[in-house]
Amino acid sequence: MQSPLFDQANLEVQAQQRFALQNPQMLRVHLGGDVLAVKGAMVSYQGQIRFDHEKAGSVGKLFKKVVTGEDVSLMRVSGEGDVFFASEAGFVFLIDLTGDALSVNARNLLAFDSSIEWDIKRVQGAGMLSGGLFNTTLQGTGTVAIHTVGQPVILDCSQQPTYVDVQACVGWSANLVPQVVSSMNVRSMLRGGSGEAFQYAFSGPGFVIVQPSEWTPPPAGGSGGGGGGFNLGGLLDG
Incomplete structure (x- = not known):
């Protein structure tokens, strides 16, 4: 059987790393220790793999999930073998903490x-009008895989004040403390608004990741979406 489908670029990657990109839109993880993944992100696996619901871990964290609407539904992936993850054909990037x-x-x-x-974590200054904005903070040592809608841009917030639409903001270095600001005024509201109601305002040493697409705001409540020493992998490639 012959087809461009069987080109080398589409064959399984034989990588030594635990986290590796199968292609720009698919993550391959070779299991040793457990991995936490967003529910529904698994697209394929090889070997003896188990998927279990991951509890919040504490009453406080569970309470924040319920109250904030930050829908971090995770599963614990364990066993021996390889697991492939993807989400909506988004571009995948690895960040080493x-x-x-x-x-x-x-x-x-x-x-x-x-x-x-x-x-x-609640974003400072996010009040009722903005729906309450919350993000997921990840801290420690290990690898994080994120996905973006389209090719993102990394903005340096240390050079000048930086403003990002709250639905286009993928994440930021957690040493930054963004404020939520509004470009709305009474005249604009009376005329139907500008469509650019709320932005994150960043200032100081650090970076922010912006995707070229805006998520649709959740119907109720907010949905998320903030040290040196990052290895941003392909995010900083030219």
């Missing part, structure tokens, strides 16, 4: 080492 922290929109999260601690 070395004791530092990353704040990421839950809708852009794909998978991460189970050794990494995670929590839900």
Whole structure:
């Protein structure tokens, strides 16, 4: 049988790394220790693999999930073999944490080492009008896989004030403390608005990841989407 489908680019990657890109839109994880992944992100696996619901881990974290609407539904993936993850054909990027922290929109999260601690944090200044904005903070040592709608851009917030649409913001270095600002005024509201109601305002040493697409805001409540020492892998490639 012959077809361009069987080109080398489409064959399974034989990588030594635990986390590796099968292609720009698919993650391959070789299991040793457990991995936490967003429910529904598994597209294929080889070997003896088990998938279990991952509990919040504490009453406080469970309470924040319920109250905030930050839908971080995770599963614990364990066993021996290889697991392939993807989400909506988004572009996948690997970020190596070395004791530092990353704040990421839950809708852009794909998978991460189970050794990494995670929590839900409220974005400062996010009030009732903005729906309440919450992000998932990941901290520790290990690898985080995120996905973006389209090719993202990394903005350096140390050079000048940086503003990002809250639905296009993928994540940021957690040392940054963004504010939520509004470009709306009474005249604009009376005329139907500009369509650009709320933005994150960043300032100081750190970076923010922006995708060229905006998520549809959740119907109720907010959905997420904030050290040096990051290895941003392909995110910083030219």
